Amino acid sequence: MTTPTNASGASASSSARYLLRGASLLGRERVDLLVEDGRIAQVGSIAGAPGATVVDAEGLVALPGLVDVHTHLREPGREDAETVETGSRAAALGGYTAVHAMANSSPVADTAGVVEQVHSLGRRAGWVDVRPVGAVTVGLAGEQLAEIGAMASSAAQVRMFSDDGMCVHDPVLMRRALEYVKAFDGVVAQHAQEPRLTAGAQMNEGVVSAVLGLPGWPAVAEESIIARDVLLAQHVGSRLHVCHVSTAGSVEIIRWAKSRGISVTAEVTPHHLWLTDELVRSYDPVYKVNPPLRTQEDVEALREALADGTIDVVGTDHAPHPSEHKECEWAQAAMGMTGLETALSVVQHTMVESGLMDWARVAEAMSVVPSKIGRVADQGRPLAEGEAANITLVDPSARWTVDPSRQATKGRNSPFVGRELPGRVVATFFRGHPTVLDGALNAPHPQAAPVVAQ
């Protein structure tokens, strides 16, 4: 599929030229794209490009490089689960050119030192832009604001702040956080989970939990926090992002908030777009996740909400765990699922093939808006001349079966194990460099490009 036309060919240099031939731009018109010096040099019908490596993109959809607003890279602290290197390889293979690394590492990313460490690990790895998320509160403990300003002005240029994994449940602290981040053009990404209503919770509370005898995680525990937070965001005039929306009721609240002009964005995970709590009947902890898998009604409401823009983005909540944390009793098992290498396929299956979204809308939800929320420079941009060459080529006609043991992530906890998925990422260009070619990892970006906020 890749034909080097000169000796320098696919050598790992961002100064190399690539001619992407015959790609379908956002699933629409067929164009050639010339990539040069990390930028898109030309878009249209290109007769020839001397010295360029030609990538046959016939039948492939060209999207702006995907941007994940919600990734757990586990480093520092849980390198047995994932590292910045393995997680960002997985991201590249999934078509991503940027990820937001959540703050619940060990130590917690609640200081400039830790976010700079994660940031530099990302640059050293060179597969994607790694944008550290800073903790809202010290140690995610929900008691005292972390040094948000120091993280914002650090080399990591943090713009997204989240205690993800924990809810900022104290209403006063949440108000202060929303207010404070305004000074740095920041956003608070809330993991909406009322802690008292979910003490010991193991799965969605409903028909299935009643039969299985597992303590329930009621929808109201998510919805009550979202309702409170959108009102707080309105009151103080701040930006709020709601992580992993999982219920039909949450969708209604967010729809209402948006209709009132409140500055709220919302995210849905690929797994919540497809899977339901019926799978928990197997007691297989691969289906254990927080927030939990909900009902078919919720799945349908989430799909509609993503299609109509009530939910803005798809975030993977990629959460790798070592196998011993999943090969055990349900109650003892860790919560979380991998997602980077399956997200685009799951979105194709649930949203594109169902007719709810076209590829242009997929680009909005998986690249354009995520980069706006995280204020990521040079990402989520139009595939146009002069823009940074962050490009994903996907073959929508491909079919493949998920085998976690063959994935780049260290986590083997994919809930899609054994399922046949549509769509395969054929190539990922990160700042003009192919991190993925012919569906396989190529090489990291040869230069540690500066990663800055807009």
Next chain:
Amino acid sequence: MKHLLSTRDLTPGDAIGILDTAEEMAAVNDREVRKLPALRGRTVVNLFFEDSTRTRISFEAAAKRLSADVINFAAKGSSVSKGESLKDTAQTLEAIGADAVVIRHSAAGAPHRLAVTDWIQAAVVNAGDGTHEHPTQALLDAFTLRRHLARVAGTPSAGADLAGAHVVIVGDILHSRVARSNVWLLTTLGARVTLVAPPTLLPIGVEHWPCAVSYDLDAALDQAPDAVMMLRVQAERMNASYFPSTAEYSRLWGLGDERFDRFDTPAFKDTVILHPGPMVRGLEISSTAADSDRSQVLRQVANGVSVRMAVLYLLMSAKESAR
């Protein structure tokens, strides 16, 4: 039938088959020499992650009366309490050559994991998992009730189902594995079930269960059921605001002396009281009711051995023929 994990999996035929086999086992238990050679040379492991002397000795007696070798593996004080995983424990039991594992665990679904993973090939019997199920308890309750109904009707119990019977189950349904297993089994056998509890102790989703639900014990008793099953209520539930006080609980949902007086009326002539034990006297049941001739509690214990013999026999002989 390879495993017994849940009574939901049982067809009416399966359930009647187990109860009929238990009748044959009960006949053995009435003999002078209470032992059958059926499982000689086979190994049953009682894998108890949760203390329950009553259930463990019942399974132990059942296995021994079938001549099986019995290994009691209590997780407390073993390598399990030092962090050994369920998977490692299961693989150890597989290496030892366990033919059946009777597992009691505080985590719902633990028996299910043992049965469906490749950790161990043995037949798995759920002896109570978290707040999920306790199938042998439900089977012994059904067995006890079937015998009672047969005695009243003057018909043989073998081959019979529970069609037409009405059972009221009272207490902490939310946290009760016994209630869940009984709802599925009793209704599979044709009985009508009414659950009675404060709304706080009923699971969200109970409206989808094949039974009636009431908050009013007196109203439920107005129907003069064939059996009233009182479930244990832990006084600590009060601290989590499931009910305001033990006194109020007893008054509204307990089988106290005043309510038990109703059993003297003709409509209640043949009504029996079931309790899975251990009882909290004075909370969910008064001593007068517990010690009355309506109480089947000791019969339940005796029948438990017969039912567990039947389950082990059916699972392990099925396994034999499968090999």
